[in-house]
Amino acid sequence: MIERKQRRWRGGVSAMRMRSALLMVWAALLLTALALPAAAATRAWLDRDSIGAGESVTLNIETDQGLAAPEYAPLRAQFALSDEVNSRQMQMVNGQVTAKSLFGVALTPRDTGTIDIPSLRVGNERTAPLRLQVAAAAPAPAGSTRAGDPAQLGNADVFVQTVADDAQPYVQQSVGVVVRLYLGVPLTSGELDLDPPAGAALQRIGDDVQSRREIDGRMFTIVERRYLLVPERSGPLTLPGARFRGRGPSGFFDDYFGRGGDLSARSAAQTLQVRAQPANAPQPWLPLHDLRLRYTATPQRAAVGEAADIVVEASARGATQAQFPELPTPSVDGAQVFAEPPQFDEKFVDGSPQLKITRRYSIVPQTAGPLRVSGLRVPWWDVAAGSAREASLPDLDLQVLPGRAAPAAPAAPASAAAPSVAAAPTDNAVTPTHAVSGWLGSLPLWMALAALFALLWLATLVWAWRRGRGAPAPAGAHAAPVASDAAPRARYGLPDLRKALDAGGLDEVAAILCAQAGVADLDALLTRLDDPAQREAVLRLQRARWGGAGDVPGARAALRQAFWAGPRWRDAPRKHGKDELPPLYPRDA
Numbered sequence: 001m002i003e004r005k006q007r008r009w010r011g012g013v014s015a016m017r018m019r020s021a022l023l024m025v026w027a028a029l030l031l032t033a034l035a036l037p038a039a040a041a042t043r044a045w046l047d048r049d050s051i052g053a054g055e056s057v058t059l060n061i062e063t064d065q066g067l068a069a070p071e072y073a074p075l076r077a078q079f080a081l082s083d084e085v086n087s088r089q090m091q092m093v094n095g096q097v098t099a100k101s102l103f104g105v106a107l108t109p110r111d112t113g114t115i116d117i118p119s120l121r122v123g124n125e126r127t128a129p130l131r132l133q134v135a136a137a138a139p140a141p142a143g144s145t146r147a148g149d150p151a152q153l154g155n156a157d158v159f160v161q162t163v164a165d166d167a168q169p170y171v172q173q174s175v176g177v178v179v180r181l182y183l184g185v186p187l188t189s190g191e192l193d194l195d196p197p198a199g200a201a202l203q204r205i206g207d208d209v210q211s212r213r214e215i216d217g218r219m220f221t222i223v224e225r226r227y228l229l230v231p232e233r234s235g236p237l238t239l240p241g242a243r244f245r246g247r248g249p250s251g252f253f254d255d256y257f258g259r260g261g262d263l264s265a266r267s268a269a270q271t272l273q274v275r276a277q278p279a280n281a282p283q284p285w286l287p288l289h290d291l292r293l294r295y296t297a298t299p300q301r302a303a304v305g306e307a308a309d310i311v312v313e314a315s316a317r318g319a320t321q322a323q324f325p326e327l328p329t330p331s332v333d334g335a336q337v338f339a340e341p342p343q344f345d346e347k348f349v350d351g352s353p354q355l356k357i358t359r360r361y362s363i364v365p366q367t368a369g370p371l372r373v374s375g376l377r378v379p380w381w382d383v384a385a386g387s388a389r390e391a392s393l394p395d396l397d398l399q400v401l402p403g404r405a406a407p408a409a410p411a412a413p414a415s416a417a418a419p420s421v422a423a424a425p426t427d428n429a430v431t432p433t434h435a436v437s438g439w440l441g442s443l444p445l446w447m448a449l450a451a452l453f454a455l456l457w458l459a460t461l462v463w464a465w466r467r468g469r470g471a472p473a474p475a476g477a478h479a480a481p482v483a484s485d486a487a488p489r490a491r492y493g494l495p496d497l498r499k500a501l502d503a504g505g506l507d508e509v510a511a512i513l514c515a516q517a518g519v520a521d522l523d524a525l526l527t528r529l530d531d532p533a534q535r536e537a538v539l540r541l542q543r544a545r546w547g548g549a550g551d552v553p554g555a556r557a558a559l560r561q562a563f564w565a566g567p568r569w570r571d572a573p574r575k576h577g578k579d580e581l582p583p584l585y586p587r588d589a
Helices: 002-038 252-256 445-469 494-503 506-517 522-528 532-546 552-563
Strands: 042-046 050-052 057-063 079-093 096-109 113-117 130-135 152-154 158-164 175-183 189-193 200-215 218-231 235-239 243-247 262-267 270-274 290-297 308-317 335-339 343-349 352-365 369-373 377-382 387-392 396-401
Touching (some): 096 200, 200 343, 290 377, 532 552
Antiparallel strands (some): 057 096, 189 243, 308 352
């Protein structure tokens, strides 16, 4: 009796120790997770990358170092500083209160050209260096306070300027229009409007940009608003003048005489001569100021059945995303080419629209030996020279190594970082790629060690608990997860699958289906599917990926039709254990 009580007492103590240890493990993991957003972050950026002589640019600095403030002393040699502002905000992240401070200062360059903004100290950290392009001084805009200049209508305190980047555009050419409002007095309220012209589409682009500039010895605040103009027919095109109405500070006599500080100005209308599309223009019609192509990443090695990635970047001046055609997919003899959806980046630079397109191509060789990937070629029309041109990339020559007997496991989804891609320098230089070191390489050393220690501690506790109970480990504890009869894993849901079916590659669809089934390859996936139509769609996927004459569009359509409602799995056989209790109500009754 006493011995039995002692065993119960020891068992209770062991259970208490086990619960305490598990609580300590979870507390350590929770502290590690909460510590992730607590790392200090300090960054700096400019509201514009290029300005004109005499204009100002705003430098913004954000930090979460409490009361730390930036040191502006290194800037005074190259800039005149003004309008320093700062703000502070607090937010709750993962149950932890964080505070961020935002600092702003207006910088007026003392010189022109390329100016490097040095790294600034903010508390215990430093900002990254920045670069600013300052254009040479330009004459004062028409309609300033100079007498006898009829280009602008307005008073000496405010005037408006409208500038189009091309006075003789072509039909369907993207024309950048910049409206600048010059204010010599403070403004309490106001409206700036530009009516769309007849025979063209006009669209406002981005947010207003403010700066300061000295004109004729007087400092003006400049509000810059950008528009995109697309002519729809040839012939004269009248661009109406921009209108401004607002209110400035008013004095006693202004109120007495009824003027009340009203401000108004209007820019002069402009006439653009729109040219028709030339008869010898290449198709599709692409009028641009400039177009350049370059490789940003190329494969270091290639093997049969393995995807080698190539990333191409196109930079177009005078184009928008809606106007630019899709970058073509190269045709490679002896290999299949899969193209991902392109990524677009639109912005305004020096009054003209700029577009950058980035697209990734996965090339799967089918035979070993030399392989030539033809460089992309995009025809376009040079609006300045009035002639047809072609942007091209050099061909890539790869030596394909023999692959493995079985096809490789499905590739990771396209949203994950590809291990065979690395950044390349400017121009058309071809840069070899390097493999990433995995997700552990991106974590700090202390975080990786803490996570590893917590996992080892937890494994030790589980081992001690099983040993204390004296029960052997389950027979299937060491079985490979791909060979188990467990239910399909839920790492990816139906929305992820539908997204891949709509816009992802075939490799991404295969990876998501295998992850949902908890298997390693498509052959094992076929054994888990219960719907014949879904199995047939997977077979077409295999033929499209690895077959010599695979129908990629047909395979995608079959996958979308079969799996749009989700995969249908076969029921796993139910295994009755020896210790299973009999049913409460017999079925024969």
